[in-house]
Amino acid sequence: MEATSVPGLxxxxxxxxxxxxxxxxxxxxxxxxxxxxxxxxxxxRQLQGRxxxxxxxxxxxxxxxxxxxxxxxxxxxxLGTLPLVAAVAVYRxxxxxxxxxxQALAIKWPNDILVDGRKINGxxxxxxxxxxxxxxxxxxxxxxxxxxxxxxxxxxTDLSDCGVELEPKDLFVSLAHAMAGTLAxxxxxxxxxEIRETWLRGARGIxxxxxxxxxxxxxxxxxxxxxxxxxxxxxxxxxARRRISxxxxxxxxxxxxxx
Numbered sequence: 001m002e003a004t005s006v007p008g009l010x011x012x013x014x015x016x017x018x019x020x021x022x023x024x025x026x027x028x029x030x031x032x033x034x035x036x037x038x039x040x041x042x043x044x045r046q047l048q049g050r051x052x053x054x055x056x057x058x059x060x061x062x063x064x065x066x067x068x069x070x071x072x073x074x075x076x077x078x079l080g081t082l083p084l085v086a087a088v089a090v091y092r093x094x095x096x097x098x099x100x101x102x103q104a105l106a107i108k109w110p111n112d113i114l115v116d117g118r119k120i121n122g123x124x125x126x127x128x129x130x131x132x133x134x135x136x137x138x139x140x141x142x143x144x145x146x147x148x149x150x151x152x153x154x155x156x157t158d159l160s161d162c163g164v165e166l167e168p169k170d171l172f173v174s175l176a177h178a179m180a181g182t183l184a185x186x187x188x189x190x191x192x193x194e195i196r197e198t199w200l201r202g203a204r205g206i207x208x209x210x211x212x213x214x215x216x217x218x219x220x221x222x223x224x225x226x227x228x229x230x231x232x233x234x235x236x237x238x239x240a241r242r243r244i245s246x247x248x249x250x251x252x253x254x255x256x257x258x259x
Contacts, residue, residue: 209252
């Protein structure tokens with residue numbers, strides 16, 4: 001199947017598939033085969049969808065499953081901010097759908113979008129070195145349009161449940177445009193300061209007590225900021241300040257600032 005141009009975005013191509021293992025895997029396979037990048041891969045359904053840390057991702061027909069292949073999108077030292085760029089793009093794509101209740105929409109570090117505190121999307125970035133020194137980065141974006149998983153630990157929702165009826169193909173066009181604009185603003189990492197400000201304006205939890213699950217255990221404290229590298233800045237219970245590059249964040253009952 002041949003890729004076609006994304007409407008209104010001549011620099012981006014789109015490959016629409018049926019059932020696949022995962023759109024991230026399909027996109028990366030094309031990178032290995034020499035695709036130059038700026039390729040979106042979407043699927044009707046994923047049979048082996050996955051989230052962060054290898055968790056399975058529910059991939060029923062009716063939701064949006066889309067992965068963008070980028071080749072050498074930025075110097076390696078700046079790629080760490082790309083997850084927040086992806087979050088801002090999804091946030092911008094969804095924002096017009098909630099014009100009557102903009103306060104319902106929020107970003108949860110690093111790149112989950114919440115509607116009234118419930119997760120509506122998943123973002124998974126994967127990278128791989130290619131022959132000749134190129135770097136392939138796949139930005140996988142799943143958005144719940146008609147279905148969502150039932151998991152008390154990670155409350156979720158979908159657009160239909162929020163009163164928004166939208167076909168995945170229509171949401172994809174909005175996402176592709178929002179992603180293209182946000183990547184242009186990011187400018188290979190040079191424009192992250194502006195992206196960071198947008199992320200912070202949409203964020204939930206700044207100044208609140210949170211818990212972050214890491215590989216080595218859980219750390220708690222006050223969520224102070226996001227730094228210029230995209231790291232979470234946490235004021236821990238013992239008064240130390242800690243920078244965290246990756247983890248699962250949970251909101252806890254605010255109890256005032258750490259002394």
